[in-house]
Amino acid sequence: MHEGRFIAAIDQGTTSSRCMIFDHDGEVVAVAQKEHAQHFPKPGWVEHDASEIWRNVQDVVAESLETASLAAADLAAIGITNQRETTVVWDRATGEPVANAIVWQDTRTDAIVRRLGEGDGVDWFRDRTGLTLATYFSGPKLVWLLENTPGLRERAGAGEVLFGTIDSWLVWNLTGGPDGGRHTTDVTNASRTLLMDLRELAWDEDILERLEIPRGMLPEIASSSEVYGTVAGLREGALEGVPVAGALGDQHAALFGQTAFDEGDLKSTYGTGAFLLLNTGDTPVASQHGLLSTLAFKLGDAPAQYALEGSIAVSGSLVQWFRDQLGAIDSASEIEALAASVDDNGGCYFVPAFSGLFAPHWRSDARGVIAGLTGYVTKAHIARAILEASAWQTRELIDAMVADTGIELHELRVDGGMTENSLLLQLLADALDVEVVRPHVVETTALGAAYAAGLAVGFWPDVDALRANWRADATWRPTVEPERREREYRQWKKAVDRALDWVD
Ligand SMILES: Nc1ncnc2c1ncn2[C@@H]1O[C@H](COP(=O)(O)OP(=O)(O)O)[C@@H](O)[C@H]1O
Numbered sequence: 001m002h003e004g005r006f007i008a009a010i011d012q013g014t015t016s017s018r019c020m021i022f023d024h025d026g027e028v029v030a031v032a033q034k035e036h037a038q039h040f041p042k043p044g045w046v047e048h049d050a051s052e053i054w055r056n057v058q059d060v061v062a063e064s065l066e067t068a069s070l071a072a073a074d075l076a077a078i079g080i081t082n083q084r085e086t087t088v089v090w091d092r093a094t095g096e097p098v099a100n101a102i103v104w105q106d107t108r109t110d111a112i113v114r115r116l117g118e119g120d121g122v123d124w125f126r127d128r129t130g131l132t133l134a135t136y137f138s139g140p141k142l143v144w145l146l147e148n149t150p151g152l153r154e155r156a157g158a159g160e161v162l163f164g165t166i167d168s169w170l171v172w173n174l175t176g177g178p179d180g181g182r183h184t185t186d187v188t189n190a191s192r193t194l195l196m197d198l199r200e201l202a203w204d205e206d207i208l209e210r211l212e213i214p215r216g217m218l219p220e221i222a223s224s225s226e227v228y229g230t231v232a233g234l235r236e237g238a239l240e241g242v243p244v245a246g247a248l249g250d251q252h253a254a255l256f257g258q259t260a261f262d263e264g265d266l267k268s269t270y271g272t273g274a275f276l277l278l279n280t281g282d283t284p285v286a287s288q289h290g291l292l293s294t295l296a297f298k299l300g301d302a303p304a305q306y307a308l309e310g311s312i313a314v315s316g317s318l319v320q321w322f323r324d325q326l327g328a329i330d331s332a333s334e335i336e337a338l339a340a341s342v343d344d345n346g347g348c349y350f351v352p353a354f355s356g357l358f359a360p361h362w363r364s365d366a367r368g369v370i371a372g373l374t375g376y377v378t379k380a381h382i383a384r385a386i387l388e389a390s391a392w393q394t395r396e397l398i399d400a401m402v403a404d405t406g407i408e409l410h411e412l413r414v415d416g417g418m419t420e421n422s423l424l425l426q427l428l429a430d431a432l433d434v435e436v437v438r439p440h441v442v443e444t445t446a447l448g449a450a451y452a453a454g455l456a457v458g459f460w461p462d463v464d465a466l467r468a469n470w471r472a473d474a475t476w477r478p479t480v481e482p483e484r485r486e487r488e489y490r491q492w493k494k495a496v497d498r499a500l501d502w503v504d
């Protein structure tokens, strides 16, 4: 085992990149964070500059080390967690991306997805990958890049360019980039590409053929917890030689950080989007109610654990939209006081179908609506409806999970940047009629990546050692009458109907 007393985790999210350093008790020792630009070149398009992301990652690593006065010898390992599905293609020799990364929310691949869905396409992809055919996933984004970037298909065929999700991009750069960087991805990230066989945990050759994706540009698929290589590519030699020992998509990392190791364990994360994951044990469960079948995690050679997932495309990003596009508030946290200044939503409901609707509807033809507007409604009512939108969407996902698995929900463990908003958590408890529990370390995404890396190098002996680190910070209990709850839910569903069938 490496001597270091700490584990670092890079959390590369949709909105920002963070580096967090944890001690053996899973306590945060240092954190640094930096936002990157969101590019919206056309309606429905969302891009990131992968080079900017890599620069920001280097900045936050350096800053967190400086804050904690730590050097490479103090760290036992580094883990990575990332926004999922976002697609990067880069030049193997120079390390330059060939185009901006296409972000998971981007809907430009709608026509490709419809083409792939013809005939038995939807079932064919779902049976193999566990996923609903949608613009959300990486495969169609890669197809778009191959079809629309001049010369890219030829360069891919000649082995000059590499494809990866953000975990691959970071591991390759961290382990040396053009000078021998390891081109790998973990199973959780691979499970979001629409290219991996969910049972075999290998690229599906039939899918690659159908999508005409050159095999040589894909990373190798590894577990979520093993040594992929050692740091060799950070600016000024930072963390030189530290093992890069864990990677998980951010939602899987949050599940792991919440110590949801057992079948039936559940968590819900509220960041840019919101994502509910239920651990379903060592076999995938096929959803009949619009949920995705995905990986929970795979630790080294141990059998993979699977999960059912409900994905909400727009959650915290609706608060950002309220701030940046409407200028209604100056900072995201201001929405809480504004929404709390009124007793209810004044009769209005906000369905934020900016990227269509994800689970459980999967309707790319939906667009956002505010239903129930009257002259009475103020921006405070809309602020409240914005927070309620995350609560009602979560309720739809819980209903789907109960219908699929028959689980009885006793409490909901939550995390993510948006959960510092207490009113949101009260609205959630009211919408779901269960206790909502926020853990003491709310950065469970970074913590999960640190756990995966720490387990790989023996920093923690086993998952039982991690369970002891979890403890509740606060609990919110339901307060509304059942009749009112169900009435409000019916109104929400009517608003969802108004959002559907908008795009021709
Ligand atoms: N107090 C708050 N109330 C409501 N939303 C918030 C609050 N603080 C942050 N957010 C939202 O949470 C999101 C950031 O959460 P984070 O977990 O950092 O996201 P990501 O991992 O997707 O980058 C932003 O979309 C922001 O608008």
Ligand SMILES: O=P(O)(O)OC[C@H](O)CO
Binding pocket: 012, 013, 014, 015, 082, 083, 084, 085, 104, 249, 250, 251, 271, 272, 273, 274
């Ligand atoms: O950046 P987040 O935290 O909203 O997570 C994005 C998801 O991984 C997209 O699937």
